[in-house]
Amino acid sequence: MKRAIDTGEIREAVKNLLMDVNYRLSPDVANAITSAEKAEKSELGKKVLGTLTENLRVADEEQIPICQDTGMAVIFLDIGQDVQLMGEYLEDAVNSGVREAYTEGYLRKSVVSDPIERKNSGDNTPAIIHTRIVKGNEVTITVAPKGFGSENMSRIFMLKPAQGIEGVKEAVLETVKAAGPNACPPFVVGVGIGGDFEESALMAKRALTREIGSHSEVAWAADLEKELLEEINSLGIGPAGLGGSVTALAVHIIPYATHIAGLPVAVNMCCHVDRHGKVTL
């Protein structure tokens, strides 16, 4: 059945989600950090993870951002094809939600309007908006404000098909090693395998919004997630890169069909502040 949704509702949802995820991590990520503290073998590593748990408590209590890099606002919109959007133009509504969250929520304005001239836009707009038309008559909004300490350490590889799963493993491990202390470990590692150049990157970003503890529904990908997590945690980088047994909290893989000539692999690095929030209207 067709359904009308006012984009004002989307603006409000974007605003509330962005403020919320900047003050409070979703339980899956917060629990993963707490479990990591128990699992960590190095003294210094334990101390770092204890500080991160304390950091989450202070942020929530005082409504102060978990991290000062409150990110560039990445917004995924899954819009049911039976939805009739009413009101303000969709992207303007989303950007209004971003503007209100970052100004009213005391979040940092980290966006420059032009990559070369680099003047701060003053309100953290524009957002990065990924819109998908899906079945049904609902709108699902997922926000994932992304810090650039980890974004800068992300990589894309156009592998040859013959490199196969071994090539994928090497690509992921090479990226994690190079990210080292710069990307604020323990990481969540998003991996897009297949598709084409841009689709693999988008899948890697989307993978970061998946709940920690869940695994890919594709059997080989689920196995690879577990195997890579183990290998990453044997690298010794540790919490904050100061050495230890917990370098990543999770590896999330999304595979997709690809061309007979290619094997794209995108690795989107995320720090332990893997902010993601979702609401369905």
Place this chain on the structure above:
Amino acid sequence: MERKLTLPAGKNELKSLKAGDFVTISGQIFVARDAAHKRLMELISAGKDLPIDIKGETIYYMGPTPARPGRVTGSAGPTTASRMDFAAPTLLDMGLSVMIGKGKRSKEVHEAIVKNGAVYLAAIGGAGAVISKAIEKSEVVCYEDLGAEAIRRLTVKDFPAIVVIDSTGRDLYEEVSPS
């Protein structure tokens, strides 16, 4: 080893710091990141004086979130130091003594640290809320137009950090995960 450190500190005090030491810092430190470093380097290239005296001082690579009314600062964790590697050797040669940030440094920065008896400390990335509790005072010194990237002067108490590169050039990051 865990120890207290008061900044600014003398050269002998800095020389006694060893890679891997956990320190709690009290005293005064400057804050500057990308855009401010670009301006400082432009002044140096033009042969002009800097708006701050960095001799013996500390620069913390950080850009805070805005403070809520009545608060000293917003979230205030470290940013990636390597983006300041283009400027750090020049500033170290001009007397900068301590850098606080996160992440690996270039070969040139290592050399300048050893040459000048400086140190590089890491603050815990992504712990901006906890770190904000260690900041007692924060004032913008210059470049207010840069917003979060303005140069600030902080008064800190028990600010937690780890010595990563000591004055002999020992590097904790390299020891735990060689590049």
